[in-house]
Each structure stands twice: as structure tokens, then as C-alpha cells.
Amino acid sequence: MALLKSWIDSANSATTSFPLNNLPYGVFSVEGGPLRCGTAIGDQILDLTALEHNGVLRADADRDVLSGSDWNAFMALGAEVWGQYRAALTDLLVDGSEAQDTLAAFLVPADHATLHMPITVAEYTDFYAGKHHATNVGTMFRGAENALPPNWLHIPIGYNGRASSVVVSGTDIRRPWGQLKGPNDETPRFGPSQRFDIELEMGAIVGQPSNGPIGVDQADANIFGYVLLNDWSARDIQAWEYQPLGPFQAKATATSISPWIVTKAALEPFRCDTPEREKELLPHLRDTGPMLYDLPLSVTLNGETIARTNYKDMYYSAAQQLAHHTTSGCPMRVGDLLGSGTISGPEKENRGSLLELSWGGKEPLDTASGPRSFIEDGDTLALHGAAQGDGYTIGFGDCIGTVLPAHDDPFKG
Amino acid sequence: MALLKSWIDSANSATTSFPLNNLPYGVFSVEGGPLRCGTAIGDQILDLTALEHNGVLRADADRDVLSGSDWNAFMALGAEVWGQYRAALTDLLVDGSEAQDTLAAFLVPADHATLHMPITVAEYTDFYAGKHHATNVGTMFRGAENALPPNWLHIPIGYNGRASSVVVSGTDIRRPWGQLKGPNDETPRFGPSQRFDIELEMGAIVGQPSNGPIGVDQADANIFGYVLLNDWSARDIQAWEYQPLGPFQAKATATSISPWIVTKAALEPFRCDTPEREKELLPHLRDTGPMLYDLPLSVTLNGETIARTNYKDMYYSAAQQLAHHTTSGCPMRVGDLLGSGTISGPEKENRGSLLELSWGGKEPLDTASGPRSFIEDGDTLALHGAAQGDGYTIGFGDCIGTVLPAHDDPFKG
Numbered sequence: 001m002a003l004l005k006s007w008i009d010s011a012n013s014a015t016t017s018f019p020l021n022n023l024p025y026g027v028f029s030v031e032g033g034p035l036r037c038g039t040a041i042g043d044q045i046l047d048l049t050a051l052e053h054n055g056v057l058r059a060d061a062d063r064d065v066l067s068g069s070d071w072n073a074f075m076a077l078g079a080e081v082w083g084q085y086r087a088a089l090t091d092l093l094v095d096g097s098e099a100q101d102t103l104a105a106f107l108v109p110a111d112h113a114t115l116h117m118p119i120t121v122a123e124y125t126d127f128y129a130g131k132h133h134a135t136n137v138g139t140m141f142r143g144a145e146n147a148l149p150p151n152w153l154h155i156p157i158g159y160n161g162r163a164s165s166v167v168v169s170g171t172d173i174r175r176p177w178g179q180l181k182g183p184n185d186e187t188p189r190f191g192p193s194q195r196f197d198i199e200l201e202m203g204a205i206v207g208q209p210s211n212g213p214i215g216v217d218q219a220d221a222n223i224f225g226y227v228l229l230n231d232w233s234a235r236d237i238q239a240w241e242y243q244p245l246g247p248f249q250a251k252a253t254a255t256s257i258s259p260w261i262v263t264k265a266a267l268e269p270f271r272c273d274t275p276e277r278e279k280e281l282l283p284h285l286r287d288t289g290p291m292l293y294d295l296p297l298s299v300t301l302n303g304e305t306i307a308r309t310n311y312k313d314m315y316y317s318a319a320q321q322l323a324h325h326t327t328s329g330c331p332m333r334v335g336d337l338l339g340s341g342t343i344s345g346p347e348k349e350n351r352g353s354l355l356e357l358s359w360g361g362k363e364p365l366d367t368a369s370g371p372r373s374f375i376e377d378g379d380t381l382a383l384h385g386a387a388q389g390d391g392y393t394i395g396f397g398d399c400i401g402t403v404l405p406a407h408d409d410p411f412k413g
Numbered sequence: 414m415a416l417l418k419s420w421i422d423s424a425n426s427a428t429t430s431f432p433l434n435n436l437p438y439g440v441f442s443v444e445g446g447p448l449r450c451g452t453a454i455g456d457q458i459l460d461l462t463a464l465e466h467n468g469v470l471r472a473d474a475d476r477d478v479l480s481g482s483d484w485n486a487f488m489a490l491g492a493e494v495w496g497q498y499r500a501a502l503t504d505l506l507v508d509g510s511e512a513q514d515t516l517a518a519f520l521v522p523a524d525h526a527t528l529h530m531p532i533t534v535a536e537y538t539d540f541y542a543g544k545h546h547a548t549n550v551g552t553m554f555r556g557a558e559n560a561l562p563p564n565w566l567h568i569p570i571g572y573n574g575r576a577s578s579v580v581v582s583g584t585d586i587r588r589p590w591g592q593l594k595g596p597n598d599e600t601p602r603f604g605p606s607q608r609f610d611i612e613l614e615m616g617a618i619v620g621q622p623s624n625g626p627i628g629v630d631q632a633d634a635n636i637f638g639y640v641l642l643n644d645w646s647a648r649d650i651q652a653w654e655y656q657p658l659g660p661f662q663a664k665a666t667a668t669s670i671s672p673w674i675v676t677k678a679a680l681e682p683f684r685c686d687t688p689e690r691e692k693e694l695l696p697h698l699r700d701t702g703p704m705l706y707d708l709p710l711s712v713t714l715n716g717e718t719i720a721r722t723n724y725k726d727m728y729y730s731a732a733q734q735l736a737h738h739t740t741s742g743c744p745m746r747v748g749d750l751l752g753s754g755t756i757s758g759p760e761k762e763n764r765g766s767l768l769e770l771s772w773g774g775k776e777p778l779d780t781a782s783g784p785r786s787f788i789e790d791g792d793t794l795a796l797h798g799a800a801q802g803d804g805y806t807i808g809f810g811d812c813i814g815t816v817l818p819a820h821d822d823p824f825k826g
Binding site for chain 1: 535536541562564567568570571572573574575576577578587589590591592594600601602603625626628647650653654655656657658659660661662663665666667695696697737738740741742743744745746749820823824
């Protein structure tokens with residue numbers, strides 16, 4: 001697929017993340033004004049709440065669904081509406097459209113806007129579906145022979161995360177306190193995490209509800225779109241707390257997502273197969289077509305690239321994860337967010353966490369900001385994603401966060 | 414504290430769970446009509462949505478908060494309003510009240526009403542804070558010497574559950590399918606759970622938000638009330654999936670709660686201390702007063718009592734669990750539900766799960782319905798709770814569910 005030309009010049013630039021082919025969905029405000037739903041087009045944001053209000057473009061004839069605070073009501077309308085709306089929006093913005101004069105009043109320069117959470121997160125689930133990551137972490141903790149848990153090649157392992165802690169890119173992240181106990185400590189103590197880390201992930205957004213087991217095809221159909229996701233992780237808190245019921249406070253400080261939801265439609269040209277299975281999956285978890293995406297990803301620390309990887313290196317797709325999530329009859333809701341798990345590739349420079357990049361702190365990373373085993377106070381970490389089309393790029397907006405020093409002891413007067 | 418006499422005779426009966434001392438909050442409907450907020454008083458339900466609408470009793474002068482679908486907006490008003498509202502409600506219902514004639518029109522016989530979810534669950538967290546339960550389960554899985562994980566006496570271990578699966582008492586529970594692999598199976602298979610179980614728990618409802626670490630005192634103040642909670646658990650699914658990230662689909666089929674929220678105020682006379690600490694807790698997790706409750710609990714299987722225990726046997730209080738939950742900065746919201754963990758006592762008959770009662774299936778329970786290791790299709794399980802005051806009883810309404818046979822293979826035709 002080639003670049004779709006728009007009458008908005010900046011959307012045709014070779015460097016934009018937001019050509020007409022993208023049309024990602026987000027929520028923005030201007031100078032403290034009310035929240036509005038919008039789409040990024042070149043260096044502009046088109047105010048879709050205003051278009052709905054003025055009757056220029058409506059997703060539902062009878063009811064406002066873009067009243068501003070999130071995209072949940074729009075998602076609930078279902079895939080047919082998603083497609084119709086995108087097609088109509090494309091018609092309005094395509095080069096030669098007669099809507100140019102009408103729409104000019106509804107465009108806001110992106111650099112005048114503040115971006116907010118694009119969805120209300122119903123619940124947040126985080127998976128562990130990257131084989132390189134699971135192997136790296138398993139090797140560090142259990143040795144190379146027992147790196148992968150026995151169930152790992154049979155089910156996409158996941159745990160429930162904490163939806164209340166999901167924040168939009170740009171939100172500062174406060175280093176957490178937690179209960180810590182090193183292998184040589186006699187007793188635990190309460191202190192700020194010393195091994196605070198990132199996890200480079202993709203987040204899949206569930207756009208349709210289900211109330212019982214669904215297959216991988218239906219799961220793929222129920223996914224609305226994708227965001228970049230950084231699952232901030234306190235490795236030292238996790239090491240002490242996670243047996244036997246999994247990570248809890250180690251992952252509850254914050255999870256950042258990119259401000260723009262890139263729809264499945266925009267990512268369609270980049271679909272690719274999951275890697276070859278090492279063990280055959282049970283029938284209900286087999287993918288029935290290409291359900292991963294060829295999406296180059298990178299991590300920067302204070303502006304310097306420290307890792308490059310690709311979403312296509314995951315072992316399980318989001319559709320497989322969602323299908324597994326429903327096997328027990330677990331009801332899924334509009335706005336559920338599924339983290340892919342850390343995306344690492346086969347080489348050292350493809351590792352999506354500092355835990356892996358510094359091999360548990362044993363091989364500190366040499367960066368322009370100095371050696372890094374884990375995050376230091378003041379560090380700014382950013383995730384980037386850019387699918388490369390034929391003459392265009394599909395981006396998400398960066399997923400960025402700066403780590404602030406821990407508070408003083410929160411329990412001292 | 415003695416029985417508070419009401420002008421509603423049935424509330425003064427020795428056998429009611431709903432004397433004037435209780436005033437639990439729930440949501441009901443009559444003959445398919447709209448949802449209403451109400452309180453149980455004797456064998457009646459007082460329609461509090463109607464009282465608000467008619468101006469007889471309002472929690473907020475300017476805004477309706479009991480419009481019917483849940484108690485969340487009421488909870489958000491805070492502890493001062495909780496106290497004022499309860500005092501005003503008590504005045505209306507106390508023996509000798511002049512409101513008797515006014516209120517008569519707003520009473521509904523409880524047996525004409527259908528009960529619904531009393532709150533919208535924001536997020537659901539389940540703990541593992543019963544020492545007898547953890548010791549029993551640990552002994553079965555790891556042997557008596559390693560029964561308790563090393564962190565267990567230092568933090569209330571918990572994991573995030575699935576809010577979408579929380580249902581009100583009376584909802585039928587469908588036996589789940591899941592990926593299963595016994596210790597002697599070569600490969601996993603997908604089938605209905607054969608070891609489906611209950612967990613007798615209390616649920617604490619968070620009524621005030623927090624956005625950073627809070628101490629145990631504040632945590633106790635933020636709890637609105639308690640419900641009975643049955644965390645339905647598929648032991649065979651859990652055994653295969655739970656390493657390394659904890660329970661996921663094994664606990665996602667359903668969690669049932671009792672229809673009535675018993676407020677902290679009603680439970681105040683039953684406060685008691687947590688058991689003696691075996692290891693001193695870090696200062697921020699120490700309770701500062703009696704924060705458990707002397708609350709006798711029981712489980713019936715098809716009407717026959719199979720276990721009796723007491724909430725006071727827990728090692729950690731809900732306040733300690735909530736305080737721990739916030740240590741990382743995790744934001745808590747109005748409507749968060751915290752499961753206590755399975756409540757077992759020291760003796761065999763005090764065990765709050767079939768896993769423990771049948772010792773993993775090795776010692777099937779002899780019941781009037783036949784021998785039971787785990788739940789059989791058609792079994793009705795119910796949790797009961799009744800705090801014994803001086804001449805009165807505080808109850809929750811039963812927490813009941815009947816297990817339906819698994820569907821045919823959900824992924825076949």
C-alpha cells in the first residue's frame with residue numbers, strides 16, 4: 001500500500017508518523033479546555049468531537065459517542081462502524097476532498113494540544129509472551145537449562161495488572177517504595193526500589209465485549225487497535241513478593257501508554273505470522289492467519305537509543321492471548337488492555353528491559369548519561385514504534401516518562 | 414451493644430439477620446422494574462432511592478447519589494456522610510419514630526425483591542492472608558517444612574483478580590474449561606475442570622480513593638464495609654498455569670459476593686485483634702488497634718454444613734492488606750474489592766475450601782450428597798456469616814451459587 005495523499009501537506013511529509021494511512025485515535029485538550037476526541041493528521045489534530053457535534057461526521061446518527069473523555073463508547077459500536085467511520089474520515093481528508101474548507105476550522109496544531117488517556121481502561125492484563133525475554137529472565141533466575149517454565153510453550157502466560165495505574169505518555173513516574181529483601185539480608189526492609197526498570201511492550205485494546213470462550217479469529221476481530229506500552233517494574237520488590245502468586249506491587253506504580261491508538265486497519269499492511277511453533281499448540285490457541293505485526297520498536301534513555309527490536313519477534317499474538325484469556329469463561333469488556341509482555345529480540349541490542357540489557361546489573365550499559373544497570377532518578381525513558389510502509393510511516397506518538405526521586409518515607413509524619 | 418428496637422416487628426425477631434443494628438446496603442428490583450438502592454430491615458427492604466427522590470432522606474442535598482445502579486456515588490461522599498446517613502436512617506426506623514406512616518409506602522417485602530450487585534467493582538484484588546489456609550495448601554504442595562513461603566509472615570501476599578467476573582449471590586456458575594496437565598500427562602489437553610472448588614472469604618469494599626501510600630489507620634478509615642465472598646477456583650487449571658506469574662484463568666470464571674454490604678459501623682461491636690505476630694511486621698504494616706472482626710462463618714453444600722470457621726482467625730486484616738496495596742503508589746478507587754483470602758481455622762472442620770477439606774482429594778468428604786473431593790455438577794454451595802451481638806445477629810444474606818455442567822467443547826462447531 002502506498003501513501004494516501006491528503007490535502008493537509010504535513011501529512012504527506014516523508015517524516016510524519018501520521019499520514020492519512022494512519023488516522024490514530026486519541027484524546028486532547030487545548031489550553032486547559034475540555035477533553036476532545038481527535039485524530040492526528042500530519043502536524044495537526046482534527047477535532048472529532050466538534051465534527052460529531054456539528055453533524056459533519058457522526059459515528060452514530062442518534063447518540064453522541066465522542067463526547068470527549070474517551071473512545072470507549074465509539075469502540076462499543078463494533079467493527080462495522082469502525083470501518084465506516086474510518087472510510088468517511090479518509091474521504092474528508094484525502095487530497096481533492098471538498099470538505100477542506102469546512103474542516104479547516106476543526107484543525108488544531110498538534111504542538112498546541114495536550115494529550116490525555118485515549119481510553120478508560122476497564123481492566124489491564126499483562127502477558128509474558130516474548131520468548132527471548134522469557135528465556136533471558138529465566139536464564140538469569142533459574143539457569144539456561146530451566147529457562148522456560150514447562151507451560152510456556154503451551155499457553156500465553158499472563159497475570160492481571162492494575163488498571164488504576166495506567167497513565168498516558170508524558171506522565172512523570174515516581175520511584176516506588178516497597179518491601180525489599182536481598183538474598184543475603186536477614187530480614188526485609190521498607191525502602192525505595194533500587195532496581196526500577198522499563199518493559200517495552202505493545203498494548204492491545206479490546207473493543208468488543210465477550211462473555212464466554214472465543215476463538216483466535218473472533219479475538220482478533222474484537223481487538224480495536226494497539227498502543228505502545230511501558231510496564232514500569234521494580235525488580236527488587238518483585239523478587240521478594242512474587243512467589244507464589246505473581247507480581248503485585250512491583251508492577252502497580254505505573255504503566256504508561258502512547259497517546260494514540262493505532263487501529264488494526266492502519267496496521268493491516270504490516271501483518272505477519274508468529275514464529276514457528278516449537279511445540280504444537282492445542283487447536284483453540286492456533287493462529288489462523290498472520291496476527292502479529294512487523295513493527296520496528298526502540299527504546300531511548302535520555303534521548304540515546306539503547307535497544308531496537310520488533311513486535312514480530314513475539315511468540316504469541318494479542319489475538320492468541322485474548323482467546324486464552326476467555327477460556328475459563330472470563331468476561332471481557334470494552335476498554336480491556338492487554339500488554340504483550342516484554343518484546344526482546346535474539347541479539348543483545350534487541351532487549352526490551354534494562355534487566356536484560358545489563359544482565360541483572362552484572363554488565364552495566366555504557367550510555368552517554370553514564371553506566372546504567374537500572375533507572376536513575378531524572379532519567380527519561382521513551383518507547384518508539386514506526387511501521388514502515390511504501391513511502392510512509394505509521395507511528396503511535398512516543399511513550400515517554402521521566403522518573404522522579406522517591407518521596408521521603410511515606411509513613412514518617 | 415444491645416438490640417436497637419425498630420417499629421418494624423420483624424427486625425426485632427431473634428432470628429433475623431437484619432435488625433436495626435445492621436442496616437446493610439444493597440441493590441434490588443421488583444418484578445423486572447428498575448434497580449433501586451435499599452437497606453434490609455427485618456423481612457422488608459426499604460427503598461432508599463425512593464426516599465432520596467421524595468426528599469425524605471438525602472445523602473447529598475444537591476445531587477442524587479442513589480439513582481439505583483450501585484452504591485459507588487454514595488461511597489464517594491466519604492465517611493462523614495456515611496455516618497450522618499446511617500444516623501438519620503436509624504432515626505427513621507427506630508421504635509417510636511414519627512416517620513412510620515411516611516415510610517410504610519417505601520417498604521417492599523424482601524421475598525418479592527430480586528437482589529443485584531450492590532457496587533460496581535472498580536478492581537478486584539484477592540489476598541492469601543489466612544495462615545491456616547496457606548499452611549494447609551503449602552503442606553500439600555511443598556511439604557510441612559516449607560509450607561509457608563518466606564515472605565508470608567512479612568507481607569499480606571495478594572494478586573490482582575478479575576473484576577468483570579464478580580457476580581452477585583444467586584448467579585449460577587458454569588464449570589470452566591481450561592488447559593490441564595496432570596503430573597503424569599505427557600502433554601496438556603483442553604477440558605472441563607475436574608477440581609472445581611470454593612474459597613470462603615470476606616470481601617472488603619474500598620469506599621474512598623487514595624493516590625499514594627497510606628497507613629493502616631487510613632486504610633481502615635477508607636473501607637466502607639464487608640461482604641461474603643466465594644472465589645470459585647479451578648485447582649487443576651491453576652496447578653498448570655500458575656508458575657511463574659500466579660493464578661489467572663483458574664480464578665477468572667466467577668467470584669460471588671453476598672448481596673448486602675454490611676458497613677463498618679454495623680460491625681464495630683465485633684472488632685478484634687489479629688492473632689499474635691510470629692515475626693514482627695515492619696512498622697507501616699502493624700495494626701494500631703483491633704482491625705479484624707469476630708464473625709462466625711460457615712459453608713453449606715446442598716444445605717448441609719461442611720465447614721465452620723471465623724474471620725478473626727485471619728493473620729492479616731483488610732486494613733493491613735489495603736495499606737500494603739498502596740505501598741508502591743498504586744492508586745485505589747471507590748469500589749475496589751479486596752478478597753481476604755481463604756478463611757480456615759486450626760481444625761479440620763474449620764477449612765474454607767474443598768481442597769483442604771478433602772486434603773487434595775485424598776480424603777473425600779462424606780456428605781449426604783455422597784462423597785465429595787471437589788464440586789460436582791448441580792451442587793449448590795453457600796457461604797453464611799452471622800456476627801452474634803447481645804440479643805441480635807448481623808448477617809450478610811447468603812452467598813450462594815449452583816454449579817452447572819460445563820458447556821460442550823466451546824471451540825467445536
